[in-house]
Amino acid sequence: MAVSAILLPISILSFAIIYWLGSAFLNHWHHERTRAKLGCPPMKRYPSWDKLLGLDFVYAMFKALKENRFLEFQTETYSARGSKVWTANFMGNRMIYSSEPANMKAMSTSHRDSFAVEPIRVANGAITPFTGRGVSSSDGAKWHFSRGLVKPYFERAAFSNLERLSAHVDRLISKIPTDGSTVDMQPLFQRWFLDTSTEFLFGQTVNSLDNPERDWPHRDMVTVMRGLRLRLQLSSFLFLHRDKEWFAACKRIHGFLERYIDRAYQQVEDEGKTGKSATNVNGEPRTDFLWTIARHVPDKLELRTQLTGVWIPSNETTSIHMSHALFALARHPGVVEKLRKEILDYGDKALTFEGLRSMNYLRWTVNETHRLYPVSLQTVRSCVKDTTLPTGGGEDGTEPIFCAKGDIVHCNRYLMHRDPDLWGTDAEEFRPERWEHARPMWNFVPFGGGPRICPAHVMVDTECSYAMVSLLQRFKAVEARDDEPYTAVMRVGPSNKNGCRVAFVLA
Numbered sequence: 001m002a003v004s005a006i007l008l009p010i011s012i013l014s015f016a017i018i019y020w021l022g023s024a025f026l027n028h029w030h031h032e033r034t035r036a037k038l039g040c041p042p043m044k045r046y047p048s049w050d051k052l053l054g055l056d057f058v059y060a061m062f063k064a065l066k067e068n069r070f071l072e073f074q075t076e077t078y079s080a081r082g083s084k085v086w087t088a089n090f091m092g093n094r095m096i097y098s099s100e101p102a103n104m105k106a107m108s109t110s111h112r113d114s115f116a117v118e119p120i121r122v123a124n125g126a127i128t129p130f131t132g133r134g135v136s137s138s139d140g141a142k143w144h145f146s147r148g149l150v151k152p153y154f155e156r157a158a159f160s161n162l163e164r165l166s167a168h169v170d171r172l173i174s175k176i177p178t179d180g181s182t183v184d185m186q187p188l189f190q191r192w193f194l195d196t197s198t199e200f201l202f203g204q205t206v207n208s209l210d211n212p213e214r215d216w217p218h219r220d221m222v223t224v225m226r227g228l229r230l231r232l233q234l235s236s237f238l239f240l241h242r243d244k245e246w247f248a249a250c251k252r253i254h255g256f257l258e259r260y261i262d263r264a265y266q267q268v269e270d271e272g273k274t275g276k277s278a279t280n281v282n283g284e285p286r287t288d289f290l291w292t293i294a295r296h297v298p299d300k301l302e303l304r305t306q307l308t309g310v311w312i313p314s315n316e317t318t319s320i321h322m323s324h325a326l327f328a329l330a331r332h333p334g335v336v337e338k339l340r341k342e343i344l345d346y347g348d349k350a351l352t353f354e355g356l357r358s359m360n361y362l363r364w365t366v367n368e369t370h371r372l373y374p375v376s377l378q379t380v381r382s383c384v385k386d387t388t389l390p391t392g393g394g395e396d397g398t399e400p401i402f403c404a405k406g407d408i409v410h411c412n413r414y415l416m417h418r419d420p421d422l423w424g425t426d427a428e429e430f431r432p433e434r435w436e437h438a439r440p441m442w443n444f445v446p447f448g449g450g451p452r453i454c455p456a457h458v459m460v461d462t463e464c465s466y467a468m469v470s471l472l473q474r475f476k477a478v479e480a481r482d483d484e485p486y487t488a489v490m491r492v493g494p495s496n497k498n499g500c501r502v503a504f505v506l507a
């Protein structure tokens with residue numbers, strides 16, 4: 001009796017261990033066989049001592065995040081492998097890290113059916129309390145539907161008359177001191193972007209530039225996004241994490257969105273009854289994003305999901321990009337001078353889409369900012385069926401690599417954009433002139449590429465060019481007012497820890 005009471009647990013335990021070892025061995029064997037069959041040599045590896053969960057790698061990454069050294073961490077881990085492609089174990093998941101343009105291209109185009117975003121963005125419940133499967137977080141038919149829903153709006157918004165931008169930019173400029181005193185432009189750009197984007201997305205601006213207390217959706221979005229990133233990183237350990245403040249912020253943002261949604265549904269209904277088209281407060285017909293899609297999405301929760309699906313990737317990206325641009329301009333007076341000359345040559349003509357396009361130096365400057373300070377660091381996908389990517393395997397890193405179902409692939413644009421092999425020895429320098437001869441292909445992908453390319457890319461470049469021209473019409477110089485180097489803080493994308501402290505000189 002006593003003996004069997006001990007033997008039973010022991011035999012269960014040994015069976016469990018044998019089973020676990022056996023299946024790990026079988027998995028490994030299957031993995032290696034498929035890899036060989038596909039003709040892929042092994043990749044360089046992160047040398048973890050913890051073979052099970054890779055906790056030493058996990059720790060190193062979190063430490064870098066905490067110390068605001070995440071970008072340096074990228075550079076260091078790649079160069080320590082001496083390879084542009086390598087693998088690591090991250091909490092039991094196999095990660096593949098790549099800074100090879102060819103892999104970015106294949107993952108975004110020819111091989112895209114083997115990769116998905118849902119397993120990393122939705123499947124583990126990380127983001128579901130905040131949003132469901134919208135355009136940025138779905139695959140397959142659901143993605144196709146959502147992309148079709150949002151596409152016409154972005155195409156129209158990018159090219160249409162730019163008058164809609166002027167009120168917000170004027171208000172932004174009115175907040176800048178004209179006596180040469182120091183101003184941190186980062187929060188101003190954030191409020192400017194919140195105002196511009198709420199008007200485009202929901203048909204009504206929150207006007208936070210004039211009413212700073214109204215930027216709470218922005219602050220709540222900080223909480224939401226920071227929580228989202230953490231939750232996504234925790235992956236299978238998410239259940240250990242509780243965050244009351246995060247849930248509260250989600251709830252407030254939902255309430256904020258629902259007021260816009262109820263108003264849109266009400267107007268759709270009224271339009272049906274009266275036959276008169278709905279207008280904004282200013283009497284203009286509604287053409288905003290919410291209005292464009294509301295009639296196609298009768299379910300309220302679904303509509304909210306579609307809204308957040310566009311709001312999440314939009315949130316802040318443009319304002320951070322503007323801060324980066326100004327940060328660089330304040331440190332390169334020669335570039336400001338050339339920009340000013342081009343802008344003055346353009347004259348007082350109205351700023352149109354074509355007009356902005358005709359200013360080459362401006363476009364070079366915008367691209368150079370995207371290159372050195374990409375707002376989105378990497379394209380991350382989960383591999384959903386065994387496949388290969390073109391390069392990074394073997395001793396010299398030129399042979400194809402094996403991606404197994406379940407691997408998570410990170411294509412790093414930050415490193416690609418600064419790779420001297422791709423951009424020359426001055427790759428780290430801010431030098432718009434390089435664009436005179438640069439022929440960007442898959443080595444320059446600030447907005448990704450292929451069918452999932454950022455649908456807002458033309459709109460973003462137009463808005464930023466517009467704001468930059470307006471600023472330099474009013475001011476003839478920008479001076480840096482701190483000499484801290486760029487120090488990236490990671491929320492979802494990187495932004496400068498010290499903001500963008502500058503002073504302007506009136507023209």
Ligand code: HEM
Nearest residue numbers: 135136313314317318321375376446447448449452454456
């Ligand atoms: C500087 C500004 C921005 C940058 C650098 C940027 C960059 C990106 C990148 C790299 C992707 C992923 C592409 C891929 O997976 O291959 C993306 C996706 C997306 N972006 Fe942007 N973005 C910016 C601003 C915006 C704005 C303002 C909006 C909306 C108003 C927006 C909406 C989206 C959406 C909806 C997706 C998902 C597309 C899909 O999965 O089909 N982005 N963006």
Ligand SMILES: *[C@@H]1O[C@H](CO)[C@@H](O)[C@H](O)[C@H]1NC(C)=O
Nearest residue numbers: 222225315316317491492493
């Ligand atoms: C979203 O917004 C918050 C605050 O506005 C910001 O901290 C975060 O970095 C943003 N996410 C992205 C992708 O820009």
Ligand SMILES: *[C@@H]1O[C@H](CO)[C@@H](O)[C@H](O)[C@H]1NC(C)=O
Nearest residue numbers: 360363364367435440444446
């Ligand atoms: C800027 O980059 C885009 C790719 O995002 C490219 O299509 C365009 O030609 C570049 N512009 C200039 C002026 O080089």
